[in-house]
Amino acid sequence: MPLGASRLRQVAALPLFRRASWSPPETSGSVTYIYKTPHMVYGNRIGHQYDLSIQKQAGINRYVLNTSVQLPPGAKLVNAENVGSNLVLQDDAHVSVVYT
Secondary structure, eight states, X not given: OOTTOEEEEEXXXXXXXXXXXXXXXXXXXXXXXOOOOTTSOEEOSSSEEEEEEEOOOTTOSOEEEEEOOXXXXXXXXXXXXXXXXXXXESSOEEEEEEEO
């Protein structure tokens, strides 16, 4: 479970996590999740895939997403979507990593 988060529920064999952060209007705040995903990776026709959905909260015009992924030893990255630092987003986001 991500540090500081609470487990919300299990949906279709996938865990959902939440963590709240309050910021007054016209100010900024941040939420950080650090976790391992050994049971959330699934096989596809290319290799192994991990998907993460991030839901933009109402009232937020834009937000900065910083995502990093550490692959298992010996793995090779095939594709990464929305992985990196300081990605400025205005809508929900989908993070995806495919590796062999």
